[in-house]
Amino acid sequence: MKVFINPGHAANGEPDPGAVHNFFNFRECDIALSIGKLVKRFLLRAGCYVEMLQSHNLNGEVTGYGKSVVESANDWGADVFVSIHCNAFNTTARGVETLVYDMTGGGKTLGDxxxxxxxxTVQKIDPEFPDRGLKSRPLLCVLRATEMPAVLVECGFIDNDTDALILMNFQKDIAAAIARGVTDYWQRIS
Ligand SMILES: [Zn+2]
Structure with a gap:
């Protein structure tokens, strides 16, 4: 299985670090990259082929950042696309959610x-960690323009203190869960 991992937002945070925790100085781009690297390691160990790209250029809408994420995944012929992000809202919202193109087909199965x-995994760390479920986001280009089942995982709210500390301190657990979800999907469809 060929898995394409896209840690969200710009590499090194320029020009877009994604969401931040203002007091802790955590940046979404950094958390997404370190979780992405761990997911890659787990999936390689499970026998998958893995490509990873973090880029400000998602679908050719900007120049000067090399090939776009969507084009890279499509040209490589990925079987599965996983984008890794953190949410931010009002500092009190919490939880994990997975975004899919729509509620049918491979993307929905992968998201589930x-x-x-x-x-x-997160409820083992904190039983209060909310399950925000699966959501359809057909306008997101990484879900719309990718040619394989694709998901965007929001691993927690970086602007919430409790979620932010879990995002920093339990990256291996979060990454292992994402990797297991991918291999579960592969088993389910093969
Ligand atoms: Zn994001």
Missing amino acids: CIQKQLVE
């Missing part, structure tokens, strides 16, 4: 597998 593993 990943969300289930993630929820199990």
